[in-house]
Amino acid sequence: MVAKAEWLGDKSNPRFVVTSFCEQTHPARALYEELYCARGDMENRIKEQQLDLFADPTSAHTLRANQLRLWFASVAYVLLNLLRHFGLRSTELERAQAGTIRLKLLKLAAIVRVSVRRVVLSLSAAAPVRELFARIAEQLRTVPAPS
Structure with a gap:
């Protein structure tokens, strides 16, 4: 059993983890910080997908339509994580949640011109981003292609 005693302001915040792992292979601190807390972080990622990328309870009339909506939300989450990992590295949005990235980076007015060889985004001269x-585009340009 691992116990964590914490005092937050005016009340206690005890945590207990009961496990069958042996102490030699899983020291108490690593068990709590790397396994138990990572589980909580995973729940935060699920909540982020449900709230920010609309993977919430589906209301379409057919199972296939609901399944397709969940696939779209899942693909959006994967793409957003890849953008976060490769394009937003060393920026103020590097550790931002999906909703923040969507609001500050993806929900903006632009003129999109598509040609055979490129996609051109024309932003307003006063666009805050x-x-x-430009920085994100440069970072994405330098990502090595998968082999």
Whole structure:
């Protein structure tokens, strides 16, 4: 059993983890911080997908339509994580939640021109994320192709 005693302001916040892992292979601190807390973080990622990427209870009339909505939400989450990992590295949005990235980076007005060889986004001269977009584009340009 691992116990954590914490005092937050005016009340206690005890935590207990009961496990069958032996102490030699899983020291108490590592068990709590790396396994138990990681579980809580995973629940936060699920909540992020449900709230920010609309993987909430589906209301379509058919199972296939509901399944397709969940697939879209899952693909959006994977793409957002790849953007976070490769494009937002060393920016103020590097550790931002999906909703924040969507609101500050993806929900903005732009003129999109598609040609055979490129996609051009024209942002307003007053767009607050103009420099951030350029930095992200440069970082994505330098990502090595998978082999």
